[in-house]
Amino acid sequence: MLKRTLLNGLLAGTLLAATGLAAFAQDAFDGPTTGPKAVEGKTIVVLASDMKNGGVLGVTTGIEEAAAKIGWTVKVLDGAGSVQSRSAAVGQALALGRAGLVINGFDAAEQQAALEGVTAAGIPMVSWHSGPKIGCDAPGGIFANVSTDAMQVSDVAAKWALADAGGKPGVVIFTDSTYQIAIDKADRMKKAIEEGGGTVLEYVDTPIAETSTRMGPLTTTLLQKYGASWTHSLAINDLYFDFMGPSLAAAGIDGKGAPKAGSAGDGSEAAFQRIRSGQYQAVTVAEPLNLQGWQLVDELNRAISGEACSGYITAPALVTEEGLANTTGNAFDPDNGYREAYAAIWGK
Numbered sequence: 001m002l003k004r005t006l007l008n009g010l011l012a013g014t015l016l017a018a019t020g021l022a023a024f025a026q027d028a029f030d031g032p033t034t035g036p037k038a039v040e041g042k043t044i045v046v047l048a049s050d051m052k053n054g055g056v057l058g059v060t061t062g063i064e065e066a067a068a069k070i071g072w073t074v075k076v077l078d079g080a081g082s083v084q085s086r087s088a089a090v091g092q093a094l095a096l097g098r099a100g101l102v103i104n105g106f107d108a109a110e111q112q113a114a115l116e117g118v119t120a121a122g123i124p125m126v127s128w129h130s131g132p133k134i135g136c137d138a139p140g141g142i143f144a145n146v147s148t149d150a151m152q153v154s155d156v157a158a159k160w161a162l163a164d165a166g167g168k169p170g171v172v173i174f175t176d177s178t179y180q181i182a183i184d185k186a187d188r189m190k191k192a193i194e195e196g197g198g199t200v201l202e203y204v205d206t207p208i209a210e211t212s213t214r215m216g217p218l219t220t221t222l223l224q225k226y227g228a229s230w231t232h233s234l235a236i237n238d239l240y241f242d243f244m245g246p247s248l249a250a251a252g253i254d255g256k257g258a259p260k261a262g263s264a265g266d267g268s269e270a271a272f273q274r275i276r277s278g279q280y281q282a283v284t285v286a287e288p289l290n291l292q293g294w295q296l297v298d299e300l301n302r303a304i305s306g307e308a309c310s311g312y313i314t315a316p317a318l319v320t321e322e323g324l325a326n327t328t329g330n331a332f333d334p335d336n337g338y339r340e341a342y343a344a345i346w347g348k
Helices: 004-011 054-070 083-096 108-120 150-164 180-195 208-229 238-243 245-250 269-277 289-305 338-346
Strands: 043-048 073-078 100-104 125-128 135-138 142-146 170-175 199-205 232-235 260-263 283-286 317-320
Touching (some): 043 054, 043 083, 054 073, 054 289, 054 338, 073 083, 083 108, 100 289, 108 125, 125 289, 142 289, 150 260, 170 180, 170 208, 180 199, 208 245, 232 238, 238 245, 238 269, 269 283, 289 338
Parallel strands (some): 043 073, 043 100, 100 125, 125 142, 170 199, 170 232, 232 260
Antiparallel strands (some): 135 142, 283 317
């Protein structure tokens, strides 16, 4: 595991909770300690952008775990990676769960017209990664948008690539212009790489929902185009790297060879497995997805109770193969007592 002194040098003043999983286990929960007691017996709907996305799946799992503790029923609607499916799901959500709605993993601006109906019906909304503004009173009538600081995450990923390449990486950045936050994260990584002395070889805009079909041929094309000058890949989440390995292997590239992959979120199970085994991903800047699921339930309980949002912003962790060496889990789930802390707030 990287030592904290090295981490501070790498990030040039950007603070993280940990460099791997073990360090965070020593930290106390830094979230809310007070709030409303549980409003029991509610049914809430999770409107997921795409349950194939590891971040969305991890957050949904946390929501379900927290809901079981607080005494709620959860209905999950899978947007299946398409705007049309998500539009249809908003209509279903209005019928299914009038107690509360969780927007999970897509920009609320995409469904602005449909979500106005949710707001008009007086249904509280919280979200995970619904837009650039995190915390309380996010746009679109959202009570709280739960996330890490996306710009911090982008800086961490970019500065890892700079440090790993001795200040001179040749980087391909992958993003999806369907989502404003994805554009913002990619732009931030590009800026950090160029200001740090590295080169952005290409800025690739390709849909997250189509990575399974696009990333193989795209990887082969980029290898042919840039060859050895392509030293690092950076993406706005881990899903892009789910489908690059076979093309890299076919080109004779070792699992730990260049281009090395680093993700600016989310810390999916598949990403942890790749990092742990040294297979075509070197790092991820992981979010505490399960904790964020609990936070979403807590924020929704606050909204239902008519109280203010907590304003809590979780910290990410730079996860490396070295940092995972003495761990067995495939998620960044800090052992800091957050479950007990939220249960105490709810009177559970």
